[in-house]
Amino acid sequence: MIDLDKWSEIFESIKRHKLRTALTALGVFWGIFMLVILLGAGQGLQNGIEFQFEGDATNSIRINGGWTSKAYKGLPKGRRIYLNNEDIAILQRDFPEVEDISGRVFLQGNQQVRFKDKVFAYSVRGVSPAIAYLEQFMMVQGRFLNDGDDHLLQKNAVIGTLVKEELFGKDGDAVGKEINIGGIVYQVVGVYYDKEGERSLRDIYIPITLAQRVYQGTDYVNNIWFSTAQVELEQAKSLENRIRRMMSAKYLFDPEDMRAMWISNALEEYQNFQNLFAGIKAFLWFVGLGSLLAGVIGVSNIMLIIVKDRTREIGVRKALGATPGSIVNMILSESIFITLMAGYFGMILGLMVLYFASSIQSEFFRQPEIHLSVGLLAIVILTIAGALAGWVPARQASRINPVIAMKAR
Amino acid sequence: MIALRDIRKAYSTEFTRLEVLKGIELTIEDGEYVSIMGSSGSGKSTLLNILGILDDYDSGTYHLDNTLISKDLSQKEAAYYRNRFIGFVFQSFNLLNFKTAQENVALPLYYQKISRKERSDLAMHHLEQVGLAEWATHFPNQLSGGQQQRVAIARALATNPKVILADEPTGALDSKTSHEVMEIFDRVNAEGKTLILVTHEMDIAHRTKRIIHIKDGLILKDGV
Numbered sequence: 001m002i003d004l005d006k007w008s009e010i011f012e013s014i015k016r017h018k019l020r021t022a023l024t025a026l027g028v029f030w031g032i033f034m035l036v037i038l039l040g041a042g043q044g045l046q047n048g049i050e051f052q053f054e055g056d057a058t059n060s061i062r063i064n065g066g067w068t069s070k071a072y073k074g075l076p077k078g079r080r081i082y083l084n085n086e087d088i089a090i091l092q093r094d095f096p097e098v099e100d101i102s103g104r105v106f107l108q109g110n111q112q113v114r115f116k117d118k119v120f121a122y123s124v125r126g127v128s129p130a131i132a133y134l135e136q137f138m139m140v141q142g143r144f145l146n147d148g149d150d151h152l153l154q155k156n157a158v159i160g161t162l163v164k165e166e167l168f169g170k171d172g173d174a175v176g177k178e179i180n181i182g183g184i185v186y187q188v189v190g191v192y193y194d195k196e197g198e199r200s201l202r203d204i205y206i207p208i209t210l211a212q213r214v215y216q217g218t219d220y221v222n223n224i225w226f227s228t229a230q231v232e233l234e235q236a237k238s239l240e241n242r243i244r245r246m247m248s249a250k251y252l253f254d255p256e257d258m259r260a261m262w263i264s265n266a267l268e269e270y271q272n273f274q275n276l277f278a279g280i281k282a283f284l285w286f287v288g289l290g291s292l293l294a295g296v297i298g299v300s301n302i303m304l305i306i307v308k309d310r311t312r313e314i315g316v317r318k319a320l321g322a323t324p325g326s327i328v329n330m331i332l333s334e335s336i337f338i339t340l341m342a343g344y345f346g347m348i349l350g351l352m353v354l355y356f357a358s359s360i361q362s363e364f365f366r367q368p369e370i371h372l373s374v375g376l377l378a379i380v381i382l383t384i385a386g387a388l389a390g391w392v393p394a395r396q397a398s399r400i401n402p403v404i405a406m407k408a409r
Numbered sequence: 410m411i412a413l414r415d416i417r418k419a420y421s422t423e424f425t426r427l428e429v430l431k432g433i434e435l436t437i438e439d440g441e442y443v444s445i446m447g448s449s450g451s452g453k454s455t456l457l458n459i460l461g462i463l464d465d466y467d468s469g470t471y472h473l474d475n476t477l478i479s480k481d482l483s484q485k486e487a488a489y490y491r492n493r494f495i496g497f498v499f500q501s502f503n504l505l506n507f508k509t510a511q512e513n514v515a516l517p518l519y520y521q522k523i524s525r526k527e528r529s530d531l532a533m534h535h536l537e538q539v540g541l542a543e544w545a546t547h548f549p550n551q552l553s554g555g556q557q558q559r560v561a562i563a564r565a566l567a568t569n570p571k572v573i574l575a576d577e578p579t580g581a582l583d584s585k586t587s588h589e590v591m592e593i594f595d596r597v598n599a600e601g602k603t604l605i606l607v608t609h610e611m612d613i614a615h616r617t618k619r620i621i622h623i624k625d626g627l628i629l630k631d632g633v
C-alpha cells in the first residue's frame with residue numbers, strides 16, 4: 001500500500017532542495033549513463049567484427065602466390081610464384097582436411113557490362129561452384145554456377161543483387177536474360193546476396209575454366225580458397241604449415257619465406273579478433289564498473305552530507321513526535337526515489353545515444369546495444385548502495401537525542 | 410497533571426560527572442501557569458527537557474497525566490507521548506525553513522496520521538488563533554522573530570497537548586514582541602491549558618501564576 005502522504009511529504013522535500021537532489025541524481029545518472037554507453041559501444045564493436053566474419057565461412061584458408069624475398073637453392077629472390085589448376089588438384093588429392101575448394105581468376109580491370117541500352121562497369125571473376133559456400137552467398141533468383149557450366153564452358157553468369165538492380169531494375173527478373181560482358185554475350189542464371197556488404201554485391205561470377213581460356217590463356221589462378229573440416233586452431237595451423245612445405249618443394253622457395261606465398265587462415269584471424277575483442281570488452285567493463293563505483297561512492301558521500309545537513313530537521317521532527325523508524329524511512333525513501341529516477345533517466349539517455357549511434361555504419365562498428373538486464377542491474381546496485389550508504393547515518397541521526405540534534409547547525 | 414519525585418540527572422563525560430538535577434520534587438496541577446527561573450547552568454532546560462520527554466532522567470519517578478513516564482522508555486514510546494501530550498516552544502523557534510508557516514504548524518499532525526486536508530484546516534485555525542492567518546503561505550525567513558515564535562506556538566497548540574513547555578520563548582525577542590508572545594500565552598492558559606515556561610526575565614515570570622526558583626539542581630523556592 002502506497003502511503004500517499006509520505007510521498008507527498010517526500011516530493012515537497014525534493015522540490016524544496018533542488019541542489020541536494022541534483023547532486024545525488026547527477027552521480028547516479030552519470031554512472032549509469034557511462035556504463036550504458038561503454039557497454040553498448042563494446043557490443044557495437046563486437047557486432048561489427050562478427051558481422052565481418054559472417055560474410056564468409058570462418059573455417060577457410062586462402063592461398064595467394066607472391067614474390068620470393070629470399071634466395072633459395074641457387075634461385076634469386078624476387079621471383080613471382082603463380083598458382084595454377086594443378087595446385088588445386090594437389091590440395092584436393094593430398095590434404096584430406098580440404099573440403100570445398102575453388103581457384104579464383106580476377107579479370108583485368110572492371111569489365112563493361114551491357115544490357116539493352118544500359119552500360120555499367122563491374123569486376124568479373126572466374127570461380128568454381130564451391131565459392132557459393134565459401135562466400136556464404138544466398139541465392140535470390142535462379143542458381144549458382146555448377147560443374148556442368150564449367151565442363152561445357154557455358155557462357156553463364158551469376159550476378160550480385162546490386163548488379164541486378166542496376167541492369168534490370170528493383171523488381172526486374174534477371175534469370176534467362178542475356179548480358180554483354182566485354183563483348184561476349186552471357187546468360188544470367190542466378191542472382192546472389194552477400195551479407196558482407198555493398199562492395200561484394202557488385203560482382204559478376206563466370207565459370208573459372210572459361211575465364212582462364214577466353215580471357216587469360218593460361219591455367220593460372222589469382223588465388224585458391226578452400227574450406228576445411230571444422231578443426232581446432234592448432235590443426236588449422238598445422239595444415240597451413242604442411243601446405244607451405246608442399247608448395248615450397250614444388251615452387252622452390254624458402255619455407256621460411258612468408259612473402260613467397262600468402263596463406264591466410266580465417267579461423268586464425270577470427271580468433272585474433274576474438275582475443276582482441278575480449279580485451280577491449282574487459283577494458284570497457286573495467287571502465288564501466290569504475291564509473292559505477294564512482295557513482296556509488298558519490299551517492300554514499302552525498303547521503304552522508306544530506307543526513308548531516310538534516311540533523312536539526314530530524315531533531316525538530318522528533319520533538320514533534322516522529323519515531324526513529326519514520327525518520328529512517330523518510331530519508332531512505334527519498335534517496336531511493338532519487339537514485340531510481342536518476343538511474344532510469346541515465347539509462348534512457350544512454351540508450352538514446354546508442355540508438356543514434358547505431359546509424360553509424362562503419363566496417364568495425366555496428367548496432368551498439370546493451371542487454372536491458374545489465375542496465376537494470378546497474379540501477380539496482382546503485383540504489384542498494386545509496387540506500388545502504390544512507391541507512392547507516394540515517395539510523396544514527398534518528399537515534400540521537402533531539403535536544404542535541406536541534407543544536408546542530 | 411505532573412508529578413516529579415526525587416528526579417536526578419547527571420551528565421558524565423570521560424573525566425567529569427556533572428550532577429545537574431539533584432532530587433527535584435515537583436507537582437503541577439492541570440491548568441497551572443508556571444515559570445521556572447534560575448541562574449545560567451542551574452538546570453532549568455534540563456528539567457524542562459525531562460518534562461518534555463526529550464531527555465531521560467537517571468532516577469526518581471515522573472508521572473504525566475497519571476501515566477508513569479519511565480526513565481527507559483523506548484524511542485518509539487517517547488515519540489508517541491511527545492506527540493500526544495506535549496507542545497514545545499523553543500528560544501530559537503526551530504521551524505523548518507523549507508516549509509511554509511502553515512506546513513510547519515501542520516507537521517506534528519502528520520505524525521498523528523491525520524489526513525492532509527484536515528491537517529491544513531487545523532493548521533489554519535491555529536494560525537488564526539495567533540493572528541497570522543494571512544502569513545500562512547510565507548516561509549519562516551520571510552517572517553519577523555516575533556511572528557516566527559507565534560507560528561511555533563501555533564504548532565505547539567496544533568495537537569491540543571496536555572501541556573505546553575516553553576524554554577525561554579522570549580529570549581530572542583525584543584520587549585514589544587515579547588509581550589505579544591506573552592499575551593498569547595496568557596490567553597492559552599486562560600482557556601485552561603497547562604503552561605510551563607523557563608525565563609530569565611522577572612517581568613515575564615511575574616505574568617505567570619507560580620514561579621519556581623532553581624539553584625544548583627534543587628528547587629530553592631516555589632511560589633508566587
Ligand SMILES: Nc1ncnc2c1ncn2[C@@H]1O[C@H](COP(=O)(O)OP(=O)(O)OP(=O)(O)O)[C@@H](O)[C@H]1O
Pocket residue numbers: 420421427429447448449450451452453454455456
Ligand atoms: N548534553 C550535555 N552534556 C553535558 N553537559 C550538559 C549537557 N546539557 C547541559 N549540560 C550542562 O548541564 C548544566 C545545566 O544545563 P541547562 O541547560 O539545564 O542549564 P540552564 O539552567 O538551562 O542554563 P541557561 O539559563 O544558560 O539556559 C550546565 O552546566 C550545562 O553545561
Ligand SMILES: [Mg+2]
Pocket residue numbers: 453454455576
Ligand atoms: Mg537553558
